[in-house]
Amino acid sequence: MSDTPPLTTTATRLPLWDVVIGREDLGPLPDGGDPAHVWVDRADTVRGSDLVVGYFDGQPGGRRMPTAHVGEVCFRALPAPHPHYQDVFTLDGIMFPWTAHDLVLIVPAALAPAAYTAGDRVELIAERRPGHETLTRRYERHGTVTGTADDAVTVRLDGDALPVALSTALIRHVNAESAQMDRSMYD
Structure with a gap:
């Protein structure tokens, strides 16, 4: 043995x-x-x-x-x-x-933790599969922080009525330049 x-x-x-x-x-x-x-x-x-x-x-x-x-x-x-x-x-x-x-x-996040406060714009990555495609598509889903507690934040995602509690490891602050570039693509 x-x-x-x-x-x-x-x-x-x-x-x-x-x-x-x-x-x-x-x-x-x-x-x-x-x-x-x-x-x-x-x-x-x-x-x-x-x-x-x-x-x-x-x-x-x-x-x-x-x-x-x-x-x-x-x-x-x-x-x-x-x-x-x-x-x-x-x-x-x-x-x-x-x-x-x-x-x-x-x-590492432990050495430089992200700080979130109420009103901050954040994003998380979501997936969807259009009905005619076989692959899922990943996209940024934006929302607004409504509250914080320890390693979690409460976020009201754009288009949703109720806020959800999310781990800080699942979200990040919205990059304003990137969001503006996305908007200008459709102007």
Whole structure:
């Protein structure tokens, strides 16, 4: 009989090897995030409400030093697996450009929590399947925060009469520029 413990998987911080990070690109992080709290992590270990602040253009062991592009992307993660392809993920909730082994620069939600107050505009990712299509479509559903308590907020979603209680890991603040771009598309 073997004394081998059962195999368990846990998320761990990856060591930071030689990497180029352009200081001038980082700038201030939203929600009081401290640049000293930026971690390198695999895309498949990013959790809801983590602050994604950058990505890598290469993997360790390549011919050139991988470069971390910080500041080009900065958003609260709403991760989800692809419905049909294993090891493909979305971190922003909509697009699926990440594979499990891709490296991401994040500030964990515990180190830079998002703060919500009554009246804040927020979004969550919803899915729908048009009657004539076989694939589901993901979209941003907007709402207004009506109350907060611990790690949950009460949100009245646009078009709904009653508010719902949601975990802060399922929502993020609405990006005003993105919302305006969506509106201008139909003007």
